[in-house]
Amino acid sequence: xxxPILTMFITFILASMLRVATPILLAALGECxxxxxxxxxxxxxxxxxxxxxxxxxxxxxxxxxxxxxxxGLCTGLVLALILAVLYVTLKSDQIVVGIxxxxxxxxxxxxxxxxxxxxxxxxxxxxxxxxxxxxxxxxPIIGRVFFNQxxxxxxxIALVPIFYYILYRTRFGLKxxxxxxxxxxxxxxxxxxxxxxYIVMLIGGMLAGVGGAYLSLYQVSLxxxxxxxxxxxxxxxxxxFARWNPLKILAGALLYGGAEAxxxxxxxxxxxxxxxxxIVLMLPYLITIVGLVVLxxxxxxxxxxxxxxxxxxx
Amino acid sequence: MSKEDYAVQMRGITKxxxxxxxxKNVDLDLRKGEIHGLLGENGAGKTTLMNILSGxxxxxxxxxxxxxxxxxxxSPKDALKLGIGMVYQHFTLVPEFKVVENIMxxxxxxxxxxxxxxxxxxxxxQAKQLGFTVDPWSKVADLSLGEQQKVEILKVLLRGAKVxxxxxxxxxxxxxxxxxxxxxxxxxASQGKSIVFITHKLNEVMEICDRITVLRSGxxxxxxxxxxxxxxxxxxxxxxxxxxxxxxxxEVPKELGKEVLKVENLVVESDRGIDAxxxxxxxxxxxxxxxxxxxxxxxxxELAEALSRIRSVKSGKIYFKGEDVTALSPADLxxxxxxxxxxxxxxxxxxxxxxxxxxxxxxxxxxxGVKRGLFIDWKKITENGRKLAEEYELAAAKPNxxxxxxxxxxxxxxxxxxxxxxxxxxxxxxxxxxxxxxKTTAYIRKKLIESAAKGAAVLLISNDLxxxxxxxxxxxxxxxxxxxxxxxxxxxxxxxxxxxxxGVKKD
Numbered sequence: 001x002x003x004p005i006l007t008m009f010i011t012f013i014l015a016s017m018l019r020v021a022t023p024i025l026l027a028a029l030g031e032c033x034x035x036x037x038x039x040x041x042x043x044x045x046x047x048x049x050x051x052x053x054x055x056x057x058x059x060x061x062x063x064x065x066x067x068x069x070x071x072g073l074c075t076g077l078v079l080a081l082i083l084a085v086l087y088v089t090l091k092s093d094q095i096v097v098g099i100x101x102x103x104x105x106x107x108x109x110x111x112x113x114x115x116x117x118x119x120x121x122x123x124x125x126x127x128x129x130x131x132x133x134x135x136x137x138x139x140p141i142i143g144r145v146f147f148n149q150x151x152x153x154x155x156x157i158a159l160v161p162i163f164y165y166i167l168y169r170t171r172f173g174l175k176x177x178x179x180x181x182x183x184x185x186x187x188x189x190x191x192x193x194x195x196x197x198y199i200v201m202l203i204g205g206m207l208a209g210v211g212g213a214y215l216s217l218y219q220v221s222l223x224x225x226x227x228x229x230x231x232x233x234x235x236x237x238x239x240x241f242a243r244w245n246p247l248k249i250l251a252g253a254l255l256y257g258g259a260e261a262x263x264x265x266x267x268x269x270x271x272x273x274x275x276x277x278x279i280v281l282m283l284p285y286l287i288t289i290v291g292l293v294v295l296x297x298x299x300x301x302x303x304x305x306x307x308x309x310x311x312x313x314x
Numbered sequence: 315m316s317k318e319d320y321a322v323q324m325r326g327i328t329k330x331x332x333x334x335x336x337x338k339n340v341d342l343d344l345r346k347g348e349i350h351g352l353l354g355e356n357g358a359g360k361t362t363l364m365n366i367l368s369g370x371x372x373x374x375x376x377x378x379x380x381x382x383x384x385x386x387x388x389s390p391k392d393a394l395k396l397g398i399g400m401v402y403q404h405f406t407l408v409p410e411f412k413v414v415e416n417i418m419x420x421x422x423x424x425x426x427x428x429x430x431x432x433x434x435x436x437x438x439x440q441a442k443q444l445g446f447t448v449d450p451w452s453k454v455a456d457l458s459l460g461e462q463q464k465v466e467i468l469k470v471l472l473r474g475a476k477v478x479x480x481x482x483x484x485x486x487x488x489x490x491x492x493x494x495x496x497x498x499x500x501x502x503a504s505q506g507k508s509i510v511f512i513t514h515k516l517n518e519v520m521e522i523c524d525r526i527t528v529l530r531s532g533x534x535x536x537x538x539x540x541x542x543x544x545x546x547x548x549x550x551x552x553x554x555x556x557x558x559x560x561x562x563x564x565e566v567p568k569e570l571g572k573e574v575l576k577v578e579n580l581v582v583e584s585d586r587g588i589d590a591x592x593x594x595x596x597x598x599x600x601x602x603x604x605x606x607x608x609x610x611x612x613x614x615x616e617l618a619e620a621l622s623r624i625r626s627v628k629s630g631k632i633y634f635k636g637e638d639v640t641a642l643s644p645a646d647l648x649x650x651x652x653x654x655x656x657x658x659x660x661x662x663x664x665x666x667x668x669x670x671x672x673x674x675x676x677x678x679x680x681x682x683g684v685k686r687g688l689f690i691d692w693k694k695i696t697e698n699g700r701k702l703a704e705e706y707e708l709a710a711a712k713p714n715x716x717x718x719x720x721x722x723x724x725x726x727x728x729x730x731x732x733x734x735x736x737x738x739x740x741x742x743x744x745x746x747x748x749x750x751x752x753k754t755t756a757y758i759r760k761k762l763i764e765s766a767a768k769g770a771a772v773l774l775i776s777n778d779l780x781x782x783x784x785x786x787x788x789x790x791x792x793x794x795x796x797x798x799x800x801x802x803x804x805x806x807x808x809x810x811x812x813x814x815x816x817g818v819k820k821d
Contacts, residue, residue: 189420
């Protein structure tokens with residue numbers, strides 16, 4: 001038989017790979033639509049952080065983690081709407097606005113967390129998010145990895161084929177992709193460029209919000225300053241090296257998740273005496289950078305990427 | 315004819331962009347089943363007028379009637395619903411998408427919510443009916459321009475267009491493809507569709523149009539039936555305003571000095587890698603203004619850019635005062651005294667976010683006087699800007715005004731002033747009065763002539779015969795990248811030049 005410790009190690013890595021990939025996958029799927037429609041939303045990091053914050057408050061106040069999740073989702077929608085006004089209607093520079101928004105989110109959430117709780121740490125309600133499939137969950141390795149996970153993992157993976165189908169097989173997806181290719185074409189075809197860009201921003205905001213809530217409510221199980229730690233930007237990087245394709249985004253998110261899980265496992269198993277902790281923690285980001293350099297080098301960006309649309313240009 | 319017999323009537327359409335009047339009180343009637351030619355030089359307002367009809371622009375004033383009913387359009391969607399479709403000069407297709415995806419987009423606006431497969435069937439059916447074939451599943455990027463145009467036409471037809479506007483549809487086509495296009499258009503007209511055919515190629519108008527409307531400087535000059543047109547010269551007169559010979563803006567120098575510019579067998583490629591200038595030779599001497607007449611897009615831009623060295627030369631030689639400058643950098647050439655007035659002041663000539671004074675010094679910051687070691691003397695620069703603004707009567711412009719706040723005419727004056735204000739010995743002026751008002755036009759022409767009188771050589775590229783005839787002492791005509799004739803101002807006639815501009819040599 002296989003060495004039981006090795007089995008445990010592999011099971012642990014694979015299971016936690018799926019769990020830590022989930023918030024990235026959610027954010028990246030939303031950003032995938034946003035970027036396909038020709039918008040670069042660097043504010044995704046800020047949306048995730050705000051939602052992590054508000055969902056935490058919501059869950060503590062109502063003693064329900066599901067309500068907390070809902071609060072995170074709504075926060076994402078509202079913030080995406082504000083950003084959409086800036087990007088689409090006011091035609092602001094998307095890079096400047098996105099970064100400014102994400103940076104201010106760090107200060108805002110940290111400050112209000114201190115104001116509300118001081119140095120005490122509120123307790124999150126008990127969550128029963130893990131869904132165990134009977135019998136299948138007992139299969140070695142596979143059971144623990146695929147059939148004993150929080151429901152958000154199943155939801156986010158189920159979204160992948162749905163997002164792929166909508167983007168490449170439906171009229172809505174065609175319109176979204178046209179916006180990124182050439183908004184003039186969409187406009188002359190009677191597609192409301194502004195409306196559709198608002199819609200994709202809301203989709204992106206909603207998913208980023210859920211991703212942020214998942215982090216504070218489940219993965220980390222508390223709120224910390226700047227707790228997103230660049231996961232929003234990693235999601236943007238994954239969207240680019242996955243060439244705006246939801247199926248490849250799943251692969252990218254799993255790659256990142258695998259690296260983060262591996263880093264966690266190494267730490268847990270106490271190899272830290274030989275390898276500095278910082279090196280291990282760097283791994284997921286390093287992989288993202290390597291992925292970007294290797295895969296995104298030949299990527300064809302949507303031609304209208306990060307460019308606001310004006311009809312009467314002259 | 316009653317109102318209902320017209321597919322479209324446009325009444326009193328006026329459209330202005332900041333600093334430019336694109337359409338002024340224009341009327342247009344479009345009958346059912348006719349092919350209507352819309353003619354005019356570049357900048358005459360044809361495309362703006364049609365962008366209004368297709369819902370892309372909103373007119374400032376005027377009314378539009380579709381089949382006798384007054385309509386208001388706020389977006390291309392409204393126009394599509396009214397059955398008006400436009401094939402733009404720069405195709406509105408997504409090259410990365412399949413043909414069927416491109417066509418499906420926008421069909422739901424007119425209530426056709428079909429699957430890709432059903433759309434593909436419709437495409438094949440419609441193509442067959444018009445006598446050609448298109449593979450709905452091929453990627454648009456893999457199609458030739460002629461095929462892409464067919465896709466565009468299918469697209470507007472399947473969106474239910476009864477009025478089809480084509481903006482310079484033949485400019486991208488090979489002669490065989492043009493014949494095919496004309497067959498398709500005639501068929502569509504016989505099915506009762508109305509077609510607006512925007513062009514400036516007269517032979518095409520004579521071949522295919524039932525009626526024509528001519529625009530000039532944003533205004534409608536007239537509408538003629540095909541049968542009323544005796545010769546293309548009638549249209550040329552309307553397009554270019556040949557009737558009256560305006561007085562000279564100033565006295566053009568008669569005595570010419572030494573040779574300044576000599577061009578030998580120059581071949582220059584366009585951005586698309588096609589030879590745009592095909593072996594051009596000419597000389598310009600001190601005090602000479604060589605007016606290069608031609609319809610836009612016949613190689614003028616490429617020639618001007620090659621001469622100012624911002625575009626590379628494929629073959630041939632350029633000599634400036636006897637010296638071979640074919641491989642010189644633009645900056646070195648400028649320092650030798652060659653200046654270039656681009657035809658695109660907004661993106662090539664001036665920096666919109668810089669002030670007037672900064673724009674003035676843009677090419678001269680290396681010169682002593684404004685240079686102080688590593689730094690530049692801003693006081694001096696502001697002073698230079700003020701002087702230039704006064705000398706060139708730049709209305710209300712201050713040295714620290716941002717260029718983007720100046721009117722189009724003032725910007726153009728500033729550009730001209732910067733390029734000819736110094737002691738240039740060769741001035742390459744590409745459409746120096748394009749899109750500016752009459753007063754500024756006269757002023758710029760006067761300044762060019764004054765420069766020549768002081769001994770500069772001037773290459774004046776223009777599609778405006780008034781300008782060519784009032785400013786030049788030698789006239790050359792460029793057509794499809796070749797110079798068809800170099801004429802003396804005294805012996806040249808407008809008729810002669812106008813014919814050369816459309817490629818017809820008359821003896």
